[in-house]
Amino acid sequence: MRRPIFCALFLTLLLTAPSFAASTPEQRGRTYAKAHCARCHAIGRTGESSFKPAPPFRTLHLRYPIETLGEALAEGIVTGHPAMPQFELTPPQINDLLSYLKSLE
Template sequence: MKRLLASCLLLLPLAQPATAQEGRIQRGQVFVQTNCALCHAIGRYGDSPLKEAPPFRTLHTRYPIDNLAEALAEGIVTGHPSMPEFQLDPAQINDVIAYLKSIQE
């Protein structure tokens, strides 16, 4: 029993980063669902409701995903013509970037 407990305690730190990443992905998904899904396809499949709004799963073909962090921090002012301006805080940026990475084709 002590060996089992010791083994579990040794594995616990390994499980935490995955759980933290899963939390970021979930929060990022909620953000994009709330703020972006009216125009963009935000999942791994489907077309964007607004034709000129690129599906999020293809963004990596236009921009390195990590490079979007700066644009999200400063406020995205480019994009499709009807895109509202967003400025995210650092935690939201990490969440959205984690989500975008999770859905790339």
Template structure:
């Protein structure tokens, strides 16, 4: 779980709230703690295929299977 948190903190926290509390740095960015209201967190296949978005400021990510597991474990731990 710590490695998933570290990835989120390093690569996602500039825009997203990655913890259980806090305000969004970027208002339209999803709150990690409420992702489960949008889709089942365990089914985030975008992480397996690489994250791409239509937002130019969002970097692309390609995670290996261990990183995906770590990040999903972290995300599941903070769902409200």
């Protein structure tokens, strides 16, 4: 009786765990962007940013070479407007987010 319940619970946890749900750098980067950036930026291939001054992620490569953003992400991006929070990413987070941004080019 307990085995089917355990199996169902285990399968649910397995399929919803972040490490399994976002297994590639691009997927982890998209997950990060969705959690931390989507409030202002359009993070997908379509759509408008909810905060007009925030550029859609799919256009960032037109403004900056994506590869050059790694250092800024590590040190903390500061923009010309006060609405953008300052933040610093870990090296794995930087790799994942840059991988996701590259996938949007």
